[in-house]
Amino acid sequence: MIALLTRDMRLAVRAGGGFGLGLAFFLIVVVLVPFGVGPQSALLSRIAPGMLWLGALLACLLSLDRIFALDHEDGSLDLLATSPLPMEGIVVVKAFAHWLTTGLPLVLAAPVLGVLLNLPGPGFGWLVLSLVLGTPALSVIGTFGAALTVGLKRGGLLLSLLVLPLYVPTLIFGAEVARRGAEGLAVTTPLALLAGITCGTIALLPFASAAVLKVNLR
Amino acid sequence: MNLNALWEYANPKKFIETTDRVLPFVAWSAALLLAAGLVWGFFFTPEDYRQGSTVKIIYLHVPAALMAINAWLMMLVTSLVWIVRRHHVSALAARAAAPVGMVMTLIALATGALWGQPMWGTWWAWDPRLTSFLILFLFYLGYIALWEAIENDDTAADLTSILCLVGSVFALLSRYAVNFWNQGLHQGASLSLDKEENVADVFWYPLLVTMAGFVLLFVALVLVRTRTEIRARRTRALEARERMQA
Amino acid sequence: MVLRVTDMGVARGGVPVLEGVSLALGPGEALVLRGPNGIGKTTLLRTVAGLQPALGGEVEAAPESLVYAGHADGIKAALTVVENLHFWAQVFGTKDISRALETFRLGPLTNRQAGALSAGQKRRLGLARLLVTGRSVWLLDEPTVSLDTDAVAMFAGAVRAHLAAGGAALIATHIDLRLSEARILDLAPYRAAPLAVEDFDGVFL
Secondary structure, eight states: OHHHHHHHHHHHHHHOSHHHHHHHHHHHHHHHHHHHHOSOHHHHHHHHHHHHHHHHHHHHHHTTTHHHHHHHHTTHHHHHHTSSSOHHHHHHHHHHHHIIIIIHHHHHHHHHHHHHTTOOTTHHHHHHHHHHHHHHHHHHHHHHHHHHTTTOTTHHHHHHHHHHHHHHHHHHHHHHHHHHHHHTOOOHHHHHHHHHHHHHHHHHHHHHHHHHHHHHHO | OOGGGGGGGGSHHHHHHHHHHHHHHHHHHHHHHHHHHHHHHHHSSOOBTTTBGGGGGHHHHHHHHHHHHHHHHHHHHHHHHHHHHOOHHHHHHHHHHHHHHHHHHHHHHHHHHHHHHHHHSOSOOOOHHHHHHHHHHHHHHHHHHHHHHOOSHHHHHHHHHHHHHHHHHHHHHHHHHHHHHHHHHHSSOSOOOTTGGGOOHHHHHHHHHHHHHHHHHHHHHHHHHHHHHHHHHHHHHHHHHHHHHO | OOEEEEEEEEEETTEEEEEEEEEEEOTTOEEEEEOOTTSSHHHHHHHHTTSSOOSEEEEEEOTTOEEEEOSSOOOOTTSBHHHHHHHHHHHTTOOOOHHHHHHTTOGGGTTSBGGGSOHHHHHHHHHHHHHHHTOSEEEEESTTTTOOHHHHHHHHHHHHHHHHTTOEEEEEOSSOOOOTTOEEEEOGGGBOOOOOGGGTTTOOO
C-alpha cells in the first residue's frame, strides 16, 4: 500500500497536472471573484471565507476523474484488483494520494489567496484549519464518485453531477467555520460537525467505493 | 401469511400478470380521489382570512412534497432488495420511481414558489426546507443520470443502488446541515412552512383525500413505468439473443 | 492440482457465452485456450482471476497463487522500467527483479522511461511483471501481442522455465507458441446455448 502511495505521488510529480492544475484553477477562480462582484473591500472580506471554500472545492473536483481513469486505461486497475491488496485499501490509498497532491496544496495556497480577497485577520487560522479538516472528506467523497464513473467514456460531467450534492454538508460546515472565524464568533459547533463528517466519510465510504469499483471492473 | 410467497411477485412474468389486474383499479381510484380532493379543496373550502385563495395551492404542494420524499424512500427500499436478493423487478422499480419522484419534487418546488410569492413577497427564499428540496432534486438528477449513462443493466442496477444508499445518508446529513446553516445566517428561521400542523379541519380533510390520490397516482405511474422497463429489458435480451445466434 | 475449474459458466455484458467449462492444471502444466474471436476466452480468464463473478461452477486454487495479465500491461509511462517492476514487486511482497530483467532482456533499458519504449518492449516489460509477482499460476490473455519472433521465443522460454520450476499457465492465444508440452483446449464445444423462448418470459437473460 505504501508502494502504491509512493507510486501515485511520483506519477503526480512527474506527469504534472496533479499539483499545478488544481492550484492554478483555484487562483483563477479567486481572481475572477472581484471581477464578478466588484472591488469593494468590505464586500470582498465578507464573502472571502465562502469564496475560498468554494474555489477549493471546485479545484478539488477538477482532478477527481484522474484518480482511477488513468489506472483503468492502462490496465493497472485490473492488475491491482487481482493483487494481494484489498480493494478497500487501494481506495483509501488513492483518496489519500489525491488529498496529498490536491487537497494539501489547496490548503497551503488558501491563506495567500485570502490576502487577495481581503480576508479579515482572525479568519486566516480558522480558514486553514477548516480546510485541513474538510478537504480529506472532499477527496474521499470524490473517490467514491470517481469509482462510480470509472468505466464511462465521458464520465467527467456525470462525476460532477454525482459528487456536488454529496459535497453539500462538508461545504456548509467548512465554510461556516471559516466565516464564523473571520467574524470572530464561536466556531466550536460547526468545527465539531465538520470533523464528524470527515471522520465518518473516511471510516465508511471506502467500503462503498470498493464495492462500486469491483462492479465497474467486471 | 407466508412471507416467502411475497417474493414470487418479484418474478417479472408474475409481476406483469398481477399488475395487469391491479393497475386499472389503482389508476381509476387515483383519478377519482384526485378529482374529488382537488374539486373539494379548490371550490368548497372557505378562503383563508389572511392568505385569500392562494392557500388552496396547498392541495398540490403538500401531497407533491410528501411523494417527493416517499419516492426516494421507496427507491432506497427497492435498492436494498436488489442488493440483498437481486430481484430484477426491484431494481427496475427503483429506476421507474426516480423520474416520478423528480417530477414530484419539481411540482413541490414550483407550487412552493407560486405560493411564496404572494405570501412572503418572494419566489424563492433559502429557507431550510426549500433548500433541502432543491438538494433532493439534485440527488434525483444524479441518480437518473447514472442509470442513463451505463449500458449494462445489472451494472447500472448495482451502481445506482449503492449511490442510492450513500445518497440517502448524505441527503439526511444535508437536511441537518441546511437547518444549521440557515439558523446560522438568520438567527432563527424567519419563514416557516409548518402550516399543516395548524390547519383547520375544513382544509385538512380535502388535503387528506388529495394526499391519498397522490399516493395512488404515484403507485400507478411507478407500476406503468416498471412494466415498461421490464418490457424494454426483455426486448434488449431478445436482441442480444439474436445477435448471439447470428 | 494447482488450479481446477469445474463446470463453469461465464457471461459477458450479462449474456452467457460459455457454460460447463472444466479444466485442471497440475504443477508444470500449461493449457492453451483456443477458439474464434468472441467465444469468451478473455471473459473466462477474467472470471478465473476473480475479476468478475461466474454464472456457475467453481474455481479451486491455492490462495494467493494466481496472477493475471490482460490485454493492457499496466505500465506507467512516467516511471522507468525498474520503477515499474519494483512497484509490482512491492505490491506482491517480493524483492528480486533481476531475474525478470534478465529473462526478458530488459537490462539495457532499465533506466529508460516506460513511455519511451516500443510496443514490443512494453509488452516484454508487462510479461516481466509476471516473474516478479512470485505467483505460481499464470493466467495470460494474448501474451504475444506486438512481440516479434525473437521475443515470442523469449516468452516461450520464460513459460518453459516457469513450468520447470513447478508453476502452471493458462494461456489464451491465437499463435503457435511452440510449447510442445502445452495441452490445448478448444472452447467451441462449451459455447452457451441460448435460452429457449418459452423460458424467456420468466427471466431476462
